[in-house]
Amino acid sequence: MQALASTVNRDPTAPHYMFQDDPYLTPRTSAEFFALMFFLSSIFLSSTEIILPLPGVWQNDCCVSVLQCLMPETMELCIEEVSEAALLERIMLRKVKAAVDMYDQLLQAGTTVSPDASNDLLDLICLYGDRDPVQDDKPEAEDVEVQEEGRRRKGRLRRASDLVRIVWRENNNAERIFNLLPERDTRAYSALIRGMVKYGAHVKAFNTYTDMLNNRLTADVHTFNALISAAPEVRERYTEKWDLIVDLLNQMNEQKVKPNLLTFNALLKALRRCGSLARAQSLHTLSEMKAMGIAPSLASFDHVLGIFYKADSRGPYINNLIDQVIHAILNVALTLFSLPVNFFSSAMRICLDTKDIEAAYKVHDLLRVGENWRMLGDSFQQSIYYGRMFNLLCMMEHIDVVLKWYKELIPSLYYPNPQGMRDLLQALDTDNRLDMIPQIWKDIRRMGHDNKSDLVDELLSLMARDKHSPEIQESFAVCALDVKSLYEQGQGARMALEWTATAMTNITSVLLAAQKKQQAWDMLKLFKTKNRVPSEELMEEFLASIKSSNDPQHAMELVQISASFCLPSTPKLAERVLQAFELSEEQKSQLKSASEVKSNTESRT
Amino acid sequence: MAASLSCRGVKLSIALARVGTSICVNSGTRTLHVTAICCKNRAARIRVGKGDRPLTYEQALHPHHIGHRKGWLSQHTGNLQGEGGASDRTVEDMFVRRFIFGTFHNCLANEVVIKRRGNMLVVCALMLQKLPPQKLYFLIGYTETLLSHFYKCPVKMEVQTLADKAVYKYL
Numbered sequence: 020m021q022a023l024a025s026t027v028n029r030d031p032t033a034p035h036y037m038f039q040d041d042p043y044l045t046p047r048t049s050a051e052f053f054a055l056m057f058f059l060s061s062i063f064l065s066s067t068e069i070i071l072p073l074p075g076v077w078q079n080d081c082c083v084s085v086l087q088c089l090m091p092e093t094m095e096l097c098i099e100e101v102s103e104a105a106l107l108e109r110i111m112l113r114k115v116k117a118a119v120d121m122y123d124q125l126l127q128a129g130t131t132v133s134p135d136a137s138n139d140l141l142d143l144i145c146l147y148g149d150r151d152p153v154q155d156d157k158p159e160a161e162d163v164e165v166q167e168e169g170r171r172r173k174g175r176l177r178r179a180s181d182l183v184r185i186v187w188r189e190n191n192n193a194e195r196i197f198n199l200l201p202e203r204d205t206r207a208y209s210a211l212i213r214g215m216v217k218y219g220a221h222v223k224a225f226n227t228y229t230d231m232l233n234n235r236l237t238a239d240v241h242t243f244n245a246l247i248s249a250a251p252e253v254r255e256r257y258t259e260k261w262d263l264i265v266d267l268l269n270q271m272n273e274q275k276v277k278p279n280l281l282t283f284n285a286l287l288k289a290l291r292r293c294g295s296l297a298r299a300q301s302l303h304t305l306s307e308m309k310a311m312g313i314a315p316s317l318a319s320f321d322h323v324l325g326i327f328y329k330a331d332s333r334g335p336y337i338n339n340l341i342d343q344v345i346h347a348i349l350n351v352a353l354t355l356f357s358l359p360v361n362f363f364s365s366a367m368r369i370c371l372d373t374k375d376i377e378a379a380y381k382v383h384d385l386l387r388v389g390e391n392w393r394m395l396g397d398s399f400q401q402s403i404y405y406g407r408m409f410n411l412l413c414m415m416e417h418i419d420v421v422l423k424w425y426k427e428l429i430p431s432l433y434y435p436n437p438q439g440m441r442d443l444l445q446a447l448d449t450d451n452r453l454d455m456i457p458q459i460w461k462d463i464r465r466m467g468h469d470n471k472s473d474l475v476d477e478l479l480s481l482m483a484r485d486k487h488s489p490e491i492q493e494s495f496a497v498c499a500l501d502v503k504s505l506y507e508q509g510q511g512a513r514m515a516l517e518w519t520a521t522a523m524t525n526i527t528s529v530l531l532a533a534q535k536k537q538q539a540w541d542m543l544k545l546f547k548t549k550n551r552v553p554s555e556e557l558m559e560e561f562l563a564s565i566k567s568s569n570d571p572q573h574a575m576e577l578v579q580i581s582a583s584f585c586l587p588s589t590p591k592l593a594e595r596v597l598q599a600f601e602l603s604e605e606q607k608s609q610l611k612s613a614s615e616v617k618s619n620t621e622s623r624t
Numbered sequence: 625m626a627a628s629l630s631c632r633g634v635k636l637s638i639a640l641a642r643v644g645t646s647i648c649v650n651s652g653t654r655t656l657h658v659t660a661i662c663c664k665n666r667a668a669r670i671r672v673g674k675g676d677r678p679l680t681y682e683q684a685l686h687p688h689h690i691g692h693r694k695g696w697l698s699q700h701t702g703n704l705q706g707e708g709g710a711s712d713r714t715v716e717d718m719f720v721r722r723f724i725f726g727t728f729h730n731c732l733a734n735e736v737v738i739k740r741r742g743n744m745l746v747v748c749a750l751m752l753q754k755l756p757p758q759k760l761y762f763l764i765g766y767t768e769t770l771l772s773h774f775y776k777c778p779v780k781m782e783v784q785t786l787a788d789k790a791v792y793k794y795l
Contacts, residue, residue, distance in 0.1 A: 042785075055758065062761070062769070
């Protein structure tokens, strides 16, 4: 029964559903993961765009039952002659330029275009900002001003349209067509205003709105939403912004337009820019929403949290606001929203800032309620969310709990960065579970963080610091030898790490503690070749281990090595060797000369 | 023809034998015993050779072991009582097998198993780790999309990889 029960929930050993369930084919590091996700989402696009339109592919229509979505899509224009049907077809296929051209041709030919068609055209232009919707990364730069930030294919899941920002140009097609319209109704104005707000021409949007009022037309709810979201851009001071918004709301009331969820969300979003008066007003807004019977969505709560917990503010936190918010979300039926919302990652950030682990657990439980998991965002947002959660866990929780979450989250949901691994190492240190270090090292290697020298250094120093039981020392020694091999040669195309004195010292002491004397001697010789100086404690440790194995020859070598490094403790070492070991005359004289050389150099300097 | 030609010869020698004469049997006739030809079954069988040819389990067991020691490579309901379309399914199967064989050239470790669940076609393949994962994913995605659009039903691939072919015996 238990075995069956364990299959009901998520399987932590399985990769993401988009990948094949095979160890060779599952991405191991975070970079591979993002590269592969981006790649997979573009395969579909390339197949449908490049291969399927080829003529030979559709010849054998050999199936009986047919899924409509798999039938050949007509992306080509069928109707060529100048007519309104052609215009509508272009609008449906989302070909902005072709539609505008067709409209111009229709007007030149003298035919009147029906108001519905022209409104549709205006909607299309304003939605896409007067350029064709981008399918691949080749925007046409002739007609529209485009600001492109450098396009990076690998490792970024942003679509091309996010990287390219369109600016509303003067006298572009939308305005031109708008002016050409014989009668302009609410819908046309609404389309124009929303397009302007979407593409950044906020002042113009307000001017158009005044125009509209002068023509004695009433705006609809979408226009008001757009104007409310544009309000913070056109005024400078917080009070003015708020006044403008209140003004708009009053007008909305007068024109008998009922606000909807989007209105309230736009309101809350605008309030984030309104500074100090935001807090009271936002709570006011929430109660208005309740009074009107509109269920809030996660976006509204996200804005509320953003108002109250600004990232850099030091004001008094309302401590249990997040608890109340979570309580509200659980009990109030939410309307699901499809716009990307950062609710979960910002909630987790707040929990991290306030170091509230209970709230973090509650936020995580929220994911399981209903459809909320869809709100977690794309893989990038997910990695931020889980990163913060893991950070909080490592800080606040006992190591057993941390390890349990570690097994669950990594690597199926989250690939930790080096900082995350350091947090984990610190947590292990705090709770005295350093015996887990070799396993963690294996994970670090698998995730590709073994070329981060500070992480490796920290690992080594944790291993070398204290004395442990023999089995643990053995495992540490194996781990240390593994680390050493990393320093010596890079894996494949990667550069080998640079040797540092601390790293070498730590490796040597770990090896000594595990009684691996031959390897420790090799390390000591390595010091000389790599020009690094061993520390005095290391020499002491060596001496202790040599004493236990009673090897005078090695003792001699030790003193000579120490002399060659001009360590200040060489004479003391020589004395101790003299006392501790049975030495022949020859060896004694060698010792004396070694320590004298040392003292000579000392007296000279 | 050979049988009919020697019929007379057979009858003659039988007649002579019946007579029981001590007349010499080889009185100018050469008899040829023939029966209907029964050729050795060669279907899907790899014959014993020098001992250096590696075979997978699938290749090593002969077709009469299907159902006893081997499973089926293609699973659909066309062969059940009262169901039709078995020939169509077979033709589709052959196309899919050749398609996959050609797309993943030299990468298949064993025969492809094709399962039909509802209206979905699931192609289960065992691959060798010859291609880097990204290329493999590209080919998998390409196959899935193309075959889906071709057969108008969702086609999914389930791939497992091996370092090299699993050898069952050497013949």
